[in-house]
Amino acid sequence: MFESYLALALLIIIVTGFGAGIILVSKFIGRRPPLREKLLPYECGNIPEEDARGRFPIKFYLVGILFIIFDIEIAFLFPWAVIYKELGIFGLIEMGIFLAILLIGYLYILKKGGLKWE
């Protein structure tokens, strides 16, 4: 099994090389003199006055946090799902309790307005 992951790592290297190569080729074919105006960030004709990476709305951060909670939960669900038929009724009850705890969390988020997007 380890060999097939080694092969995947190899493929990642090959394809990254390919991607970098095609950019390099294009750099030689498509070279034009750089002008100062050309290198300005695009902003509908205005000259940008400040750095674009200022403060950003907190809601994006909140979505990230929520995603991590639910994604980790799903990571726990995967092994459960694969052997579900072996576990039988025990697995169902156990996962039911796990999901119920998360449901309380979900309802709490909902009530606190964590999913509101203005």
Added chain:
Amino acid sequence: MLELDQLFKNIYLWGENLFTQWGIPLFWLELLGMLIVAVIILAFMSLSVLFLVWWERKVSGHMQSRFGPMRTGWHGWLQTIIDAIKLILKEDTTPGTADKIGFLIAPIIVFVSAFMAYICIPFGKGLIVKDLNIGILYILAITTFTVIGLLTAGWCSNNKFSVLGGFRSAAQIISYEVPLTLSILGVVILSQTLSMQSIVNSQKHIWEWYIFRQPIGFLIYLVAAIAEINRVPFDIPEAEQELVAGFNVEYSGIKFAMFFFAEFANLFLVSAIATTLFLGGWNGPLLPSWIWFFIKSFFLVFVIMWFKWTFPRLRVDQLMGFAWKFLLPLAFINLILTGLFA
């Protein structure tokens, strides 16, 4: 008949014979094999992307009572090839204020993650590069790297539109990732395996297709997948009217082409995954297995294009609310029902 799996097996065996005769370690055969696989899949991806872009324009055109591209070749079939050549020849600028390294590697990340997912797609009977025992989990994991690419692209462009577009893309993709994965879990419970080839093998007859046993799951998957690849009812990150083009405003030339390429490669990818999980994969009567696979996948691609000209774009708050308040509970209910009746 026209099955291709024996062909590849024979080529591999022939290579193995040759290498043992010449006394070269088999490691080099593996390496050569991987190189050939990379070239074949890249060629396949390029062909399908070129075809899909042309097809999208034709479908869009005919749905709006016009023809789409007509001038270059028969019904404009050369159009996308010429566009691709144009994009390679175009100047590739990097904004002066951008973060140069991040700006360069972002398209490569997106491109590589789209490519790596193709490794685990069963194109036909025995036509899979690596049938990993964690197949579907691997695909989910590797395609999520796209988010990092998009976020890097937006952040490193140092442009207001790009930064906002990158954030929106990331927020949208990770939000829809949750119901998407949950809908796949329903299939995993029924098939008791994560390997793509085994999932296909467990739906030999049409009544065993998981679309009939997981109809809600299929719909959730389809909706979430369209949101994952930022296509039209959910194309907020690229909303032309407000964000110009989202995270790829500053990209031009070949780097823009790579984002575009990955977008269409992902379009085919989600259709192929839906085919494998819900529509019986390459199973089908009479025709060779890989032809069945392509018929089903391209039909789903057509459905996704059809969506584009049927539904108007959602607002950002509707979009996020739909994922968290509707799709997520629905996916959980679907999972629990599947668990009860499996």
